[in-house]
Amino acid sequence: MRAALVIAQMTLAEARRRRILAAALALGAAFVTLFAVGLHFIARDVRAHANPTQQGFAFAYVVLAALYAANFLIVMTSVLVTIDTLSGEIGSGVIETLCTKPVPRWSVALGKWLGCWTILALYAAVLCGGVLAVSRLEAGYTPPQPARGLALLLLEGTVLLTLALAGGTRLSTLANGLTVFGLYGLAFIGGWMEQIGTVTGNAAARYLGIGASLLVPSESLWQLAAYLMQPPLVRDAGMGPLSPHSVPSPAMVVWALGYVAATLALALASFRRRDL
């Protein structure tokens, strides 16, 4: 475990030195700033022209839209930060002198995972924490169950991050990126099939979506987070893609946690067995 922590520190130091962390945090701050300015003007108008119920709808919608964008950025960041961390070092040969040190191979991969996950958690905290803080300060609105909602967004990023690490043990950086984003695309379209199938009563489309969610439980975690982070009145109104009609069961969270654990175990085993 000591070696894994050393590797995790190095991964963080690399993100800092190569300005990956600075770029992510600066653009995250820009995202929050833009949202703050926009919400400031929206809140001024809404307060002047709408009754309290309408204000609640408006703020819930705007904040959920910001969190939807943040969710997309978290997904992208989780994959981009991890995609090259193993495959790049395998390709360049950097990994050779690390793996001839007296450390188990799995600890190198685990250290990379820990380092990337810390970057992801920082990024998610800046983005989502910023959105929630701005919402509180500008509109006096805090969505319901923010901690559970943010934890689900982080879990969604963790699912994709772990897939990217597992892919990196065997695939080149480009092939790994295409594979992980392709899997995310399957989950995304599957999520839509499930929603449309629920609205239209089409069981086949619904089951197809559930199958895709089991294959990659990313989109379903967003849908559960979106469901939890909106007031019941707004949920019932059904605000397009932000208000899921088919709400994933809490068992999906257990599935996603198990999925992360199993994928990580697979990644460590795969890295341990591969030739360098």
Place this chain on the structure above:
Amino acid sequence: MPAPALEVNGLRKQYGRTTAVADLTLSVAQGEVFGFLGPNGAGKTTSMKMLLGLVLPTSGSGRLLGAPLGEAQARRRIGYLPEHFAFHEWLGGRELLRFHGRLLGLRSRALAGHVEELLRRVQLADAGERCLREYSKGMRQRIGLAQALLGEPALVFLDEPTSGLDPLGRLLVRDVIRELAARGTTVFLNSHLLSEVEVTCDRVAFVRDGRVVRELSLGAAERDLEVELRVDRVPPGLVAGLAAFARDVREDGACLRLRVEDETALPALSRWLVAQGVGLYHLAARRRSLEEIFLEVIS
């Protein structure tokens, strides 16, 4: 008799239908400087990677410093400089050594002094703070060498350590290898620079098609002398008669060439020639260079 530093038996690596290493069997004694020679594509680097646990053998077994191949514990006492040393280019030289030292489990206070000592040894003390991406090719190779010496290993693998080095850099590597040998460290050296191997190694193995085809001690007593003779005539039976003193007797234009085990054979040889009534104009003996032996073995 101490256990060998390295011992492998029937090590094989197969990639699909391609055999990278067919059957590697060798043993390296503790404290020995061992040269691992062969043409490109002979399986040297794959062999070295199997020894280091980077590549899993398809079959065969071996022990490194008494532990089975691939065991993490044995790697605590091993240093490795890959042929193309790659590293985190965003690190400084000093940081790189500290990072690798931490992976070796060295304590930070002892590590700091050890790193400074290694930077001085590879003549990079003044460049320790510079970013590695600013290092020249030779500096990269030297920082890689310092990395391989971290933790005072008992066995050091050097894959083409002089690649990219100028004559002064090569001299430094040669000195480091001599220091290691004097300290009792085993060195496993893979190099194409046979002149370097000749002056640093105690013993070499020639590898072809993933097999050791010949092993040779480089002590003077163990290498044949090549003898060149110039005589006024070659009567019938002379070549056959010389075979009693030497091996590989052959006519080469105006000369006769042959091999003897050592120079004590030369006086008797010259007396016999004179007794045959042959005029002897020239007799010269020299040790065969490693390059000549390499070409003979490999071709």
